[in-house]
Amino acid sequence: MAESKNDLPAVIVLGNPSFLKLYGEQFSSKFKLLKPWESSLPLNQFITTHAQSVQAMLCSGGTRVTPSLLSQFPSLRVIVTTSAGLNHMDLDECRRLGISVANAGTIFSEDVADFAVGLLIDVLRKVSAADRFVRNGLWPLHRDYPLASKVGGRKVGIVGLGSIGLEVAKRLEPFGCVISYQSRKKKPVPFPFYPDVHELATKCDVLVICCALTDQTRHLINKEVLLALGKQGIVINIARGAIINEMELVQCLVQGEIAGAGLDVFKNEPNVPEELLSLDNVVLSPHVAFLTEDSFQDLYELMSGNLEAFFLNKPLLTPVLDD
Amino acid sequence: MESIGVLMACPMSSYLEQELDKRFNLYRFWNFPQKNEFLTQHANSIRAVVGNAFAGADAELIDSLPKLEIVSSFSVGLDKIDLNKCKEKGIRVTNTPDVLTEDVADLAIGLMLAVLRRICECDRYVRKGLWKTGDFKLTSKFSGKSVGIIGLGRIGLAIAKRAEAFGCPISYHSRSEKPNTNYKYYSSLVELASNCQILVVACALTPETRHIVNREVMEALGPKGVLINIGRGPHVDEKELVSALLEGRLGGAGLDVFENEPEVPEQLFGLENVVLLPHVGSGTEETRKDMADLVLGNLEAHFLNKPLLTPVV
Numbered sequence: 001m002a003e004s005k006n007d008l009p010a011v012i013v014l015g016n017p018s019f020l021k022l023y024g025e026q027f028s029s030k031f032k033l034l035k036p037w038e039s040s041l042p043l044n045q046f047i048t049t050h051a052q053s054v055q056a057m058l059c060s061g062g063t064r065v066t067p068s069l070l071s072q073f074p075s076l077r078v079i080v081t082t083s084a085g086l087n088h089m090d091l092d093e094c095r096r097l098g099i100s101v102a103n104a105g106t107i108f109s110e111d112v113a114d115f116a117v118g119l120l121i122d123v124l125r126k127v128s129a130a131d132r133f134v135r136n137g138l139w140p141l142h143r144d145y146p147l148a149s150k151v152g153g154r155k156v157g158i159v160g161l162g163s164i165g166l167e168v169a170k171r172l173e174p175f176g177c178v179i180s181y182q183s184r185k186k187k188p189v190p191f192p193f194y195p196d197v198h199e200l201a202t203k204c205d206v207l208v209i210c211c212a213l214t215d216q217t218r219h220l221i222n223k224e225v226l227l228a229l230g231k232q233g234i235v236i237n238i239a240r241g242a243i244i245n246e247m248e249l250v251q252c253l254v255q256g257e258i259a260g261a262g263l264d265v266f267k268n269e270p271n272v273p274e275e276l277l278s279l280d281n282v283v284l285s286p287h288v289a290f291l292t293e294d295s296f297q298d299l300y301e302l303m304s305g306n307l308e309a310f311f312l313n314k315p316l317l318t319p320v321l322d323d
Numbered sequence: 324m325e326s327i328g329v330l331m332a333c334p335m336s337s338y339l340e341q342e343l344d345k346r347f348n349l350y351r352f353w354n355f356p357q358k359n360e361f362l363t364q365h366a367n368s369i370r371a372v373v374g375n376a377f378a379g380a381d382a383e384l385i386d387s388l389p390k391l392e393i394v395s396s397f398s399v400g401l402d403k404i405d406l407n408k409c410k411e412k413g414i415r416v417t418n419t420p421d422v423l424t425e426d427v428a429d430l431a432i433g434l435m436l437a438v439l440r441r442i443c444e445c446d447r448y449v450r451k452g453l454w455k456t457g458d459f460k461l462t463s464k465f466s467g468k469s470v471g472i473i474g475l476g477r478i479g480l481a482i483a484k485r486a487e488a489f490g491c492p493i494s495y496h497s498r499s500e501k502p503n504t505n506y507k508y509y510s511s512l513v514e515l516a517s518n519c520q521i522l523v524v525a526c527a528l529t530p531e532t533r534h535i536v537n538r539e540v541m542e543a544l545g546p547k548g549v550l551i552n553i554g555r556g557p558h559v560d561e562k563e564l565v566s567a568l569l570e571g572r573l574g575g576a577g578l579d580v581f582e583n584e585p586e587v588p589e590q591l592f593g594l595e596n597v598v599l600l601p602h603v604g605s606g607t608e609e610t611r612k613d614m615a616d617l618v619l620g621n622l623e624a625h626f627l628n629k630p631l632l633t634p635v636v
Contacts, residue, residue, distance in 0.1 A: 018458060022461075110464070110466040110467075110490075111464055111466070113466075114436060114440065114464070114465045114466050114489065115436075115440055115442075117432075117436065118433065118436030118437060118440055118442050118465075119442065121429060121430075121432065121433035121436065122433060122436075122437065122442055122443075125429065125430055125433055125603070125606075125607070126603075127430075127433050127434070127437050127442070127443065127598065127600065128437075128442060128443040128446045130600045130601055130603055131437075131443045131598050131599055131600060132443075133601060134587055134592075134599040134600065134601055135592045135599060137589075137592075139584075139585040139587065139601045140585045140586065143334065143585060144334070145601045145603055145606065147606050147607055147608045147611055148603065148606055148607050148608075149607055149608065149609070150425070150426055150429075150607040150608075150609040150610060151425075151426075151429045152425045152426075152429065153609075170488055171488045171489055173488065174484045174485045174487070174488045175425075175429055175432075175485060176425060269454075270454035270455050271455070272449055272454070277449075277450050283442065283446050284445070284446050284449040284450065285442065285445035285446060285448075285449065285459075286445060286448055286449050286454040286458065286459045287458075288440075288445055288459050288462070291459065291461055291462065292440075292461055292462050292463060292464040293461045293462075293463060293464070294463075294464040295464065296461055
């Protein structure tokens, strides 16, 4: 059944999700995409003119979905977001308005866990720093590279044992790391549970941040926690920048209160604190832990699948709210 | 034992050096630019040589040390020691197996992740301020990729165990099939390379395994394949490797060892699909101390007429 462009269900797209660059054409063959950034109209006017009857929204993880934004879409029934994290959305307001929400579910968990482990090994074994050393032609001049730290035997505390945290734990066990965790609730896993992050930090020398950003976890990792982690301590963050008090983290790194950090996320991306750029004991990445060809393909299929389900009155594939 | 002469082939560990100095009469070979003069003067005092991956005991050195009883290597690899000569002359040889297995395996996985996920490239991107101009590109997923291991010894098995936790199917090539594993065996290295996405060198360097990773193997691994070398530089035909990478016939490489360390082919410096490390496979504080203690333990055992801890010959 051939559908003309006008028969395709309409979806307002906010935040210009990057997967559209690769999958835009396929997506456009299934849905009539309303893209405000391609219009000369300011956003509010675009919405008033073109999106009053739109029932579905696709938004990126950077789009702030606030009550004020939602009030501009009187017909909105579903929001599908490309991120696993939900800290950019006012879920209570969505619930109140009867708007269903679907996210990226667990499709990124393996890639993010892989990256977390990659960062951890890099920081402890100085992989990026040693690669720089070789590329700068320094090896013939300084025969020996400074010794690094063994991964095995490290006491790794996972903050948030959800889908990503569990994948991290599974990967680190064969390295001989000793795993424990902090979470809102105890889980049916063989690892020691600590309800309090500070206590977890006193028992560990590596923290891997895997939890969601919420009001409760904002600045969860602060100076006290870092001091408790200790001078041999390493922090790996593949979650959200704001879970760590960034200023205090930078201070602790500069002053040697912890030994190093692997950071994929920051408080105010793409800005990264200047002081970190000259440190040899940190590894910095531009929010890419989830970003592989595989995961993008999966994301396209999931976003497309969720929207199709909505328009066919079927259950969403990765619903977030109990509707 | 302070009168026993021990020759240290090159600098390798200040802790080991200090301890050897305390217990024996230590000669630091690198402090004597005139090697022949040194040997004429001191050869008869030297009863032990301590070597490593860079410098050991070749036939020439062994022949010039008539009182040599034991070569204790600060490495697990024995390619810098003329084992046949040692056997011939009844000279004992020890190395440092097991204590460094985990570190080397950890680094192999670290290199796989660094290459596939472009971790070092990401770090450069941020430090150069490029994130402000745009997002980084898509990289290759590591979990689930098939890993082929050349040499399923201690290190090869440790790599397999770690890769399995990432859902990587494991296959291997070695001189003979190993009992007690479920991993798929390939009697042909080219066939292994054709059937895996990441190929890692984890075997000993012998005359048979020199340049075992040649052009044919690299082309079988292919434009999306990644080579990881935590063995010895001469395992890989380095010239062929450089052109395969430059021409895109090989997808990427994570290299901890090179044919002529510390020289690294400069053409690799500009490539973002390679990670280059200065032979740090066992380079952690913890492991180097364990290795040093094993060298010391072997030497002491020998001179006290006790069984050697980790004898090879």
